Amino acid sequence: QVQLVESGGGLVQAGGALRLSCASASERSFSNLAMAWFRQAPGKEREFVAAISGFGRLTYYTESMKGRVTISRDQNIMYLQMNSLKPEDTAVYYCAARARFNVGIHDPEYDYWGQGTQVTVSS
Numbered sequence: 001q002v003q004l005v006e007s008g009g010g011l012v013q014a015g016g017a018l019r020l021s022c023a024s025a026s027e028r029s030f031s032n033l034a035m036a037w038f039r040q041a042p043g044k045e046r047e048f049v050a051a052i053s054g055f056g057r058l059t060y061y062t063e064s065m066k067g068r069v070t071i072s073r074d075q076n077i078m079y080l081q082m083n084s085l086k087p088e089d090t091a092v093y094y095c096a097a098r099a100r101f102n103v104g105i106h107d108p109e110y111d112y113w114g115q116g117t118q119v120t121v122s123s
Helices: none
Strands: 004-007 010-013 018-024 034-040 047-052 059-061 069-074 077-082 091-098 117-122
Touching (some): 004 091, 018 117, 047 077, 059 069
Antiparallel strands (some): 004 018, 047 059
C-alpha cells in the first residue's frame, strides 16, 4: 500500500511562489511509479496539473500552467514548484500515484491519493 502525504501549501500573494511536496508515509518506495499533481478549486471538478513518470524520465503539464510549474522527484519525495501564482490557482492540491511507469492525466488512472494541501493565492 502506498500512502501519500502532501505538504507545502499555504497563503501567498499573487505573483508569489510555493513548493509543494508529496512524501511516502509508508515504507514502500514509489520511485518506480508514475505520479501526478491534481487540484480542485471550490465548486469545480478536480483537474490535472502535472505528471512525472517512474524515475522522473518524462514530465507532462497541463497547458494552463505550463511555464509556471515544475514537477520533479527525488527518491520518495515528489515536488511541485509553482511560480507566478494567480488567484485562480487557489485550490486544494492533491498528489497521486499509479501502479504503472507511464503517466496518466485522468483521475481514474491513479490508484493512490494524498489528503490534499490547500493553496490560497490572494490578489
